[in-house]
């Protein structure tokens with residue numbers, strides 16, 4: 284009899300898990316309370332951030348965070364009502380900024396990033412989805428020499444993790460991206476970074492391919508589990524119970540309460556990001572742009588130029604605060620002065636973030652038939668392919684392509 288796996292969550296991570304499991308011969312059921320790819324995976328910046336081994340907690344963060352919280356133009360936002368819940372997360376975040384931990388976390392992130400292409404290639408090819416992928420690279424830009432000097436350690440960390448970079452002055456940067464502000468004085472070109480021109484459509488194409496290959500998508504909310512002597516036997520949904528053999532929890536930031544019901548506590552918080560879409564512009568951006576001074580990213584998407592930014596700590600389902608999107612818009616227009624008109628749309632999505640900038644990928648310490656795949660923070664799009672491959676390897680009992688010790692669910 285064909286073995287079955289149920290994947291909870293049809294964001295980019297769950298969809299990639301489902302496709303890789305299918306390729307290993309499992310009969311796969313993918314459950315989502317909404318449509319596939321409509322939450323965090325809908326509106327991200329689209330970069331396959333293979334150069335992003337640098338964690339978010341870096342040496343010196345303890346000095347910076349309090350100042351950032353009181354600066355209205357800072358990308359870091361914390362809703363005061365959320366402070367009691369977020370405090371333990373921030374304490375762990377600060378602990379993760381010790382130099383030795385930063386080196387170890389960067390190496391762990393990189394151990395996944397080097398497999399980005401291998402994790403995705405068969406899925407993108409199989410779904411005929413390469414039209415959603417572009418290989419023009421990414422450029423980090425700096426408007427102050429001091430910001431560039433402040434980035435020296437992060438650049439060195441990238442270099443030591445094998446990332447290819449070219450350092451440019453402002454004029455060289457504008458030759459490559461003429462739309463950039465004259466204030467840009469330094470840039471780092473990362474030619475090997477690729478991206479999708481529409482993260483939602485990429486996820487949707489992969490989900491359709493999953494169905495075409497015999498997969499089942501069930502539209503229902505998972506509320507809990509019936510747990511027997513050998514682990515969960517049924518999922519409780521708003522449409523009644525479903526029998527399960529193996530289950531993968533890949534529900535983005537909503538994985539925390541599900542993991543808790545399965546006996547594993549994780550410090551997973553919603554780090555909510557915002558985007559604005561500028562439609563009908565009379566110029567193009569060739570590559571993704573990331574501003575170190577303004578903390579915004581810009582990329583030319585299928586339907587216009589998308590600017591993204593902000594890390595707002597709040598409950599995942601709390602209403603968005605579109606003043607944050609306004610700030611992203613202002614900063615984007617200062618970096619690329621040719622941007623015109625009011626944004627065609629604004630959006631908020633919750634990055635699922637752990638304080639040590641690493642996802643959880645592994646078997647539940649409590650139940651042999653439960654696998655976890657969540658908490659990919661700013662890199663969920665990038666890491667989804669390899670995460671899916673690793674989950675499929677775990678489900679079959681094969682040795683895993685990457686050492687999963689740094690991503691253990693019980694490491695906190």
Ligand SMILES: Cc1cc2nc3c(=O)[nH]c(=O)nc-3n(C[C@H](O)[C@H](O)[C@H](O)COP(=O)(O)OP(=O)(O)OC[C@H]3O[C@@H](n4cnc5c(N)ncnc54)[C@H](O)[C@@H]3O)c2cc1C
Nearest residue numbers: 292294296316323324327328330505535556662663664665
């Ligand atoms: C502004 C912004 C920019 C970003 N830029 C990048 C980038 O350039 N590169 C990159 O790699 N990453 C980027 N990210 C991060 C990336 O978008 C996320 O890490 C990724 O989308 C997370 O995917 P996921 O599948 O884990 O979660 P999600 O996409 O949130 O999917 C989780 C799914 O689980 C479902 N679900 C939840 N609970 C239940 C339940 N109880 N029952 C049934 N279904 C449930 C939800 O409906 C949802 O569809 C960015 C994020 C933001 C916000």
